[in-house]
Amino acid sequence: MSAVADEKKIVAGGSFLIEERAPAEIFTPEDFTEEHRMIGETTREFMDKEVRPREPELEQHRWDISRELLRHAGELGLIGATVPEEYGGLGLDQVSGGIVGEHLGRSASFATTMGAQSGIGLLPILFYGTEAAKKKYLPKIASGELVTAYALTEAGSGSDALAAKATARLSEDGTHYVLNGEKMWITNGGFADVFVVFAKVDGDKFTGFVVERQEGLTNGADEHKMGIKGSSTTALILSDVKTPVENLLGEVGKGHKIAFNILNIGRFKLGAMCGGGMKLMVSESVRYANERHQFGKPISSFGAIKHKLAEMSIKTWVGESMIYRTLGLIDSSLTDTATPEAKLRAIEEYAAECSIIKVALSEYCGFTADEMVQIYGGYGYSADYPAEAAYRDARINRIFEGTNEINRMLIPGMLMKRAISGQLALLPAAQKLMEEVLSPALQSFDEDEEPLAAEMKLAQNAKKVALMTLGTAAQKYMTKLADQQEILLGVADIIIDTYAMESAILRAQKLVASQGEEKAARYLDMVRVFTNDAVERVETSARNVLAAMSEGDELRTLLAALRRFVKRTPSNTVAARQRVAEVVIQANRYAY
Amino acid sequence: MKIIVLMKQVANKDAILRINRDATWIEEGDLSFEVNESDGYALEESLRLKEKHGGEVVVCTMGAQRAKSVIKDALARGADRAIHVVKDDLLNLTPYAGAKILAEAIRGEQPDLVMTGLQSDDNGFAQTGVILAELLGLPHATIVIEVDASGEQLRVKRELESGWYQWYTMPKPALLTIQSGISQIRYATLKGIMAAKKKEIKEVAPAATDPAAPSQRVTKVYFPQKTKQTQFLGDGNAKAGAAQLAEKLRSEARVF
Ligand SMILES: Cc1cc2nc3c(=O)[nH]c(=O)nc-3n(C[C@H](O)[C@H](O)[C@H](O)COP(=O)(O)OP(=O)(O)OC[C@H]3O[C@@H](n4cnc5c(N)ncnc54)[C@H](O)[C@@H]3O)c2cc1C
Numbered sequence: 058m059s060a061v062a063d064e065k066k067i068v069a070g071g072s073f074l075i076e077e078r079a080p081a082e083i084f085t086p087e088d089f090t091e092e093h094r095m096i097g098e099t100t101r102e103f104m105d106k107e108v109r110p111r112e113p114e115l116e117q118h119r120w121d122i123s124r125e126l127l128r129h130a131g132e133l134g135l136i137g138a139t140v141p142e143e144y145g146g147l148g149l150d151q152v153s154g155g156i157v158g159e160h161l162g163r164s165a166s167f168a169t170t171m172g173a174q175s176g177i178g179l180l181p182i183l184f185y186g187t188e189a190a191k192k193k194y195l196p197k198i199a200s201g202e203l204v205t206a207y208a209l210t211e212a213g214s215g216s217d218a219l220a221a222k223a224t225a226r227l228s229e230d231g232t233h234y235v236l237n238g239e240k241m242w243i244t245n246g247g248f249a250d251v252f253v254v255f256a257k258v259d260g261d262k263f264t265g266f267v268v269e270r271q272e273g274l275t276n277g278a279d280e281h282k283m284g285i286k287g288s289s290t291t292a293l294i295l296s297d298v299k300t301p302v303e304n305l306l307g308e309v310g311k312g313h314k315i316a317f318n319i320l321n322i323g324r325f326k327l328g329a330m331c332g333g334g335m336k337l338m339v340s341e342s343v344r345y346a347n348e349r350h351q352f353g354k355p356i357s358s359f360g361a362i363k364h365k366l367a368e369m370s371i372k373t374w375v376g377e378s379m380i381y382r383t384l385g386l387i388d389s390s391l392t393d394t395a396t397p398e399a400k401l402r403a404i405e406e407y408a409a410e411c412s413i414i415k416v417a418l419s420e421y422c423g424f425t426a427d428e429m430v431q432i433y434g435g436y437g438y439s440a441d442y443p444a445e446a447a448y449r450d451a452r453i454n455r456i457f458e459g460t461n462e463i464n465r466m467l468i469p470g471m472l473m474k475r476a477i478s479g480q481l482a483l484l485p486a487a488q489k490l491m492e493e494v495l496s497p498a499l500q501s502f503d504e505d506e507e508p509l510a511a512e513m514k515l516a517q518n519a520k521k522v523a524l525m526t527l528g529t530a531a532q533k534y535m536t537k538l539a540d541q542q543e544i545l546l547g548v549a550d551i552i553i554d555t556y557a558m559e560s561a562i563l564r565a566q567k568l569v570a571s572q573g574e575e576k577a578a579r580y581l582d583m584v585r586v587f588t589n590d591a592v593e594r595v596e597t598s599a600r601n602v603l604a605a606m607s608e609g610d611e612l613r614t615l616l617a618a619l620r621r622f623v624k625r626t627p628s629n630t631v632a633a634r635q636r637v638a639e640v641v642i643q644a645n646r647y648a649y
Numbered sequence: 650m651k652i653i654v655l656m657k658q659v660a661n662k663d664a665i666l667r668i669n670r671d672a673t674w675i676e677e678g679d680l681s682f683e684v685n686e687s688d689g690y691a692l693e694e695s696l697r698l699k700e701k702h703g704g705e706v707v708v709c710t711m712g713a714q715r716a717k718s719v720i721k722d723a724l725a726r727g728a729d730r731a732i733h734v735v736k737d738d739l740l741n742l743t744p745y746a747g748a749k750i751l752a753e754a755i756r757g758e759q760p761d762l763v764m765t766g767l768q769s770d771d772n773g774f775a776q777t778g779v780i781l782a783e784l785l786g787l788p789h790a791t792i793v794i795e796v797d798a799s800g801e802q803l804r805v806k807r808e809l810e811s812g813w814y815q816w817y818t819m820p821k822p823a824l825l826t827i828q829s830g831i832s833q834i835r836y837a838t839l840k841g842i843m844a845a846k847k848k849e850i851k852e853v854a855p856a857a858t859d860p861a862a863p864s865q866r867v868t869k870v871y872f873p874q875k876t877k878q879t880q881f882l883g884d885g886n887a888k889a890g891a892a893q894l895a896e897k898l899r900s901e902a903r904v905f
Contacts, residue, residue, distance in 0.1 A: 091721050095842045098722075102836065134839030147839050645665055648679075 067390035070406040071472045073556060074520050075486040080567035083560070084152070084385020086377060087568060096138070096153050100160035103133055108167045115166055115287030118279055120248040123170055123289070124204060131201025135161075136175040140183060141397070145196030150391075151404075155329045155384045159377075162333025165450035166287030172330065173244040174198065177323045178205030181253045181265055184401050185307040185315050190267055194251055206249035208240040208293050209316055215242075216463050219263055219313055223256035223295065227302075234258070234266060234305070236298045242457075246276045246291030254295065255316060258309050265306035265315045273298045284449030321404050321411045323458045328380050328414035331422035331454055334447070335373040338425050339647035341443055342366065342432045347645055349434075356432070360631075363638035365428045370641055371583045372421035374649045378560040379417060383410045409471045412464040413553050419454035419461060426451035465549035466542060469527055472552075473538065487528030490521055494618040508569050508581055511625070512588040513562050518622040519555040519592065522599045525618065526551060533606050547602035554591040561587055579640050579649070582633040589630050596623045650704035650798065652695040653760040655751060655778070656688040656723055658716040659771045672869050674740055684719045687766030691827040693834045695764050696727045698798050705729045709755055711747065711855070713737045724845035725837035731850045732758075743865050744776035746858050751777070752784040753856035762803075763824040767792055775826070782824035789824040790817055794831045 089097075107129060114122050130136055139154040140146020157175075161168040179198050182190055197203040214220040223238025236256050243252075252268045268274065277292035307315055343366055346357035356362050390403045404411070426448045430437035437444040455461045476483035507513075526548050534541050565580040574581075596619065603615045641648055660666065660675065661683045667676040695706045708723040710716050711734040720731040734754045739747065755763070763785070768775035775791070782789035794814070795806035803823055807815045837845075858864075882897075883890020898904050 091718065092842050092846065094718070095722060095725055095837055095845075096839055099837050099839065099842065132838065133836055138839055147843060149839070149843070153839075643665065644679075646663075 067403070067406065068386055069475075069481055071409045071475055071481045071483070073410075073559060074472065074523055074552065075482060077517060078559070078563055080563045080570060083382045083563045083567070084389070085564045085567055086381050087564075087571065088381075088385070089152070089156070093153060093156055096149075097156045097160055099133060100135060100157050101163065103130065103135065104160055104163040104167070108164045112164060112166065112287050118247070118289065120289055123167070123245075123287075124201075124248060126167060127170070127174055127201040127204060129201070130171065130174075131199060136171070136179070136201055137195075137199030138175075140179070140195060140199050144183065144191055145199040150384075150388045152381065152384045152388055155325065155380060158326045158329035159333035159336075159380075162330035162335075163337050164287070165330075165334055165447075165453075166285045168330045168334070169244055169285050169288040169453075172323065172326060173206050173249075174201070174204060176326050177207035177319050178245065178249070178251070178253055180319050180322055181207070181306050181315050182267055184318070184397050185265065186267065187303050187305070189303040190306075194267065198251070203251050204245055204249045205251045205253065206243050206245040206293075207319070208243045208246075208252050208254045210242050211239060212241045212292075216460055218255070218316055221255055221257065221263065223254070224260060225256040225258045225264060225266060227258070228299075231302070233299045233301045236266065236268060236295045236300065238295050240293040240295070242280070242290055243276070243293045245289050246293050247279055247289035252293065253306065254293075255312050256295075262310035263312040263316075264309050265312040266300050267304040267306060268295070268298055268300045271298060283452060284446065285453055318401055318405055320459055321408045324411040324415035324464070325380065325383060327454060327458045328376070328411075328418035329384075331418035331451075332373065332377050332380055334451070335369070335376065335422050335425045336647045338429045338447055339366070339369045339373055339641060340645075341447075342369065342429045343641045343647070344645055345436075346432050347642060357638075357642045360635070362432060363635050363642070365432055366641055367583075367586070367634035367637040369425045369428055370637055370647060370649060371587050372424060373647060374580075374583055375557050375561040375587050376414075376418045376421045378564040379410075379414055379557055382560045382564070383407055383414060386410070409468050409475075409552075410556065412459070412467045412471070413556050415458055416461045416464050416468075416549070417553050417557055419451075422454055423451045462542075462546070465553075466539075466545045468549040468552055469530075469545050470539065472527070473531060483524070483527075487524045487531070490524045491528060493521075494525060494614060497618065497621060507566075508574055508577075509562050509566055509584055512558070512584055513566075515588055515592050515623070515625055516555060516558040516562055519551065519558060519595050522595055522619060522622050523548065523551045523555055525615065525622075526599055526602050529603065529606050529615065544602055544605060547598045550598045551595050551602075554595050558588050558591045579637065582636050583649070585628050586630045586633050586637065589625075589628060592623050592625060599623075650698065650702050650761045651707065651758065652698060652704065652762045652764060653707045653709055653755050653758060654688070654692045654695045654723070654728065655763070655765040655781075656692060656708055656710050656719050657685040657766070657769050657771075658682045658710065658712050658719045659685045659769055662686070662770065668870050668872070672871065673867055674870055682715060682718070684722060685766050685769050685771075687768065687770075687827055687829040689766075689834050690829055690831055691764040691766050691825075692723050692726065692728065693832050694796055694827055695762075696835065697832070698762070698796060699727075702798055704761070707732065707755075707758060707760070709734065709751065711736050711751060711754070712739060717850070720850055721845055722837060724848045724850075725842040726835055727841060728848075730848050733850055733852045734855050735852050736855045741864065741866050744774045745780050746864065748777045748780035748784055749858065750855045752781055754853055756785065759822075761822045762798070763787065763822070765824070765826050767826045767828050778824060778826040785824065787822055787824045788819050789826070790819060791826045792828050793825045794828045796825065 108126055111122055134147050135157050137146030138149045138157050142148045161171050182194050198205050209218050211221050225234045225236045227234055250270050254266050254268045258264050273296045275294045280290045346362050347355050349356045387403050430444045430448050433442055433444040436442045475481040530538055530544050561584045565584045568577040568580050599619050661681045664680050669676045699706050706728045708720055708728045708731040710720050720733055732754055765778035779789055790805045790807055792808045793805045794808050797804040802818045803821050805817050807817055808828055809815055882893040
């Protein structure tokens with residue numbers, strides 16, 4: 058069967074910026090099947106019963122326990138959930154993989170270990186390995202018998218990964234490659250058996266290999282890290298390490314494709330893990346806030362604390378909406394029989410969305426951890442309480458799988474690339490918008506009765522702001538746009554908030570449709586608060602970016618258009634936040 | 650060996666309970682539900698017996714459609730098929746009436762063993778299993794913590810009080826009510842979860858309740874009222890105080 062026949066008609070990646078969606082079109086956690094729900098239960102039970110109680114031992118670098126836990130995770134099917142059955146996996150959809158990832162987030166250290174094992178250390182073999190390598194390694198990786206790691210970064214090349222210095226040369230008899238070099242920051246480095254290593258063939262052809270632990274492959278001591286101390290991170294030294302030609306990943310000189318495509322998947326998995334971590338943080342924070350009394354009352358009764366609990370809950374829910382919307386997009390573009398190549402293409406299609414999720418969720422997670430510390434007060438600063446570790450653990454998410462700066466710049470970058478290659482009709486949309494900017498149509502003020510109609514209008518207008526800023530930038534800087542980092546970062550922020558708002562609004566509207574407005578009121582509250590603040594951020598970013606790019610009449614015209622786009626009536630977010638907080642306070646846990 | 654396990658869906662243990670508007674039951678609207686704890690152990694014991702001796706494990710649940718999640722969960726852990734007695738409101742069912750419906754639902758199966766949890770975490774009657782045994786004409790043992798089904802007769806270990814146990818030999822078929830915490834409950838693996846999709850769940854309507862059966866109606870539900878009263882005994886005289894205390898412990902607190 059041809060790969061093309063495996064694909065259904067798909068929603069183009071990035072098209073959220075130029076098209077409108079109906080609530081029924083997007084996938085939400087409310088669409089989980091009974092099986093999805095049970096997969097979540099199993100993962101959560103495993104994390105809470107087997108992993109979290111052993112975190113203190115993991116922090117003592119007991120990698121034998123990590124290995125034991127990986128074996129157990131393998132038995133349950135958590136490593137190979139999305140790996141095809143023929144390679145020892147279960148062949149489940151990406152949503153299932155996301156659900157597993159989400160619950161793994163209940164232990165940041167073990168989530169990182171699993172992220173290497175089931176994600177970046179496994180997927181290159183699945184997607185780019187030879188049949189021999191797939192048969193040899195994948196079943197044992199999926200079962201947890203073999204531990205994997207992904208070795209891309211070097212001391213001198215992090216964000217600039219392609220500048221790696223490690224080398225590979227083909228042996229004279231042509232049977233194997235010989236690798237030399239040093240890698241840095243390798244997750245699972247201290248105990249992995251199999252490594253995905255990137256090195257340059259003949260000094261310039263960046264290439265991926267599968268390499269087994271052997272004499273000549275040694276790891277450094279575990280790094281003294283700020284957080285995720287229960288996951289192994291070491292340097293890796295390769296001196297005359299041999300690997301057979303069957304262990305070549307893809308083609309010689311095409312390693313960059315592997316590195317970037319695998320990171321796309323790593324990014325949504327990281328987003329999902331952040332989401333699961335946040336749910337736990339909200340639950341722990343609200344429990345503490347309900348128990349802790351000051352001035353004769355539980356601190357959860359204070360408006361200041363309610364504000365925090367609400368904001369943490371809202372970010373968790375909005376983040377979750379973005380994750381599952383995107384995973385649903387990927388799944389709906391694939392048939393059950395999709396080949397690994399088709400899957401990879403589907404995921405690549407949504408590379409911009411993956412970066413959006415990585416940035417948004419890692420920052421929501423950082424925010425949530427920070428507020429958790431604050432809710433715990435002095436006890437938040439004590440290592441005997443959970444907030445302190447949560448705070449330290451959360452920090453890494455903004456650094457690995459591509460720093461948030463790199464990911465931010467990738468977002469408009471990837472969208473522009475798709476626009477130029479004709480995969481995304483961004484340019485006509487931008488042109489049409491510019492006409493609207495120059496000759497504003499009369500605003501229609503028909504009061505729409507639909508719940509969240511005003512918010513949806515703002516989200517659609519935020520897309521216009523994104524197009525206006527991106528279009529102006531493209532016009533002004535043309536091929537030099539990539540050098541304009543501050544502009545790109547600002548545009549990225551607008552796009553991220555746009556995707557977040559729209560995903561949350563659509564999910565809430567879908568809930569209204571299924572549960573009725575009264576029962577869905579709590580979601581409407583969250584969405585109203587989020588949109589209110591997101592539009593504020595969009596306006597600020599756009600003003601800064603526009604003022605940096607244009608001046609005089611042009612700037613005045615653009616700013617006038619911006620004002621029209623973000624025009625809104627403030628709603629009572631104080632009361633809405635109180636209601637949002639009340640839900641978690643009553644339930645004594647994250648309850649959305 | 651054919652084993653039938655009865656499993657009930659109850660409110661989640663960690664849920665914060667609220668009483669409904671007319672104070673007749675807890676507010677179920679935003680509750681989450683789970684499998685009754687000891688029923689989970691009954692299932693685990695059944696699966697272990699099946700692994701040792703072969704046969705089939707059939708789950709039977711009475712409850713609303715939402716109780717399907719209990720069934721699915723049991724199938725994912727390894728039960729072979731299920732019978733769902735679809736009944737929305739279990740609240741006003743006496744243990745006898747409930748057992749009667751269950752007896753009709755499983756009678757035709759002719760099981761070698763029926764297992765239930767010791768009691769349900771919501772009503773806590775600990776009666777349904779015992780009455781069901783009577784209705785099915787089976788011998789029963791309660792609070793069972795170990796089962797040996799290798800011989801002609803069934804040998805079971807029962808938990809008595811104050812750390813005492815009893816080994817008990819009984820004929821098969823039989824009904825056992827299982828104590829919580831007796832083993833490590835297996836996980837529903839992802840493979841098991843997917844396999845469960847293909848397993849049979851037979852829905853049956855509840856048999857008509859026996860008009861002669863005792864019926865009940867919950868008239869009021871309330872939280873236990875906490876009261877705290879302090880009394881000073883003896884008026885400063887230790888000896889008199891001790892005597893009064895002994896008297897109160899005997900006649901009021903009845904601790905001896
Ligand atoms: C705990 C941990 C686990 C890790 N696990 C792995 C692993 O398993 N495998 C692996 O290969 N790697 C791993 N890494 C490496 C990680 O991916 C890199 O640290 C990350 O990509 C950043 O690279 P760097 O540390 O060299 O920072 P740099 O690239 O030096 O970046 C420093 C700062 O400069 C910014 N910056 C860099 N380039 C640009 C630019 N062009 N424009 C604007 N700003 C820029 C960055 O955003 C950052 O703020 C891990 C790191 C850690 C800390």
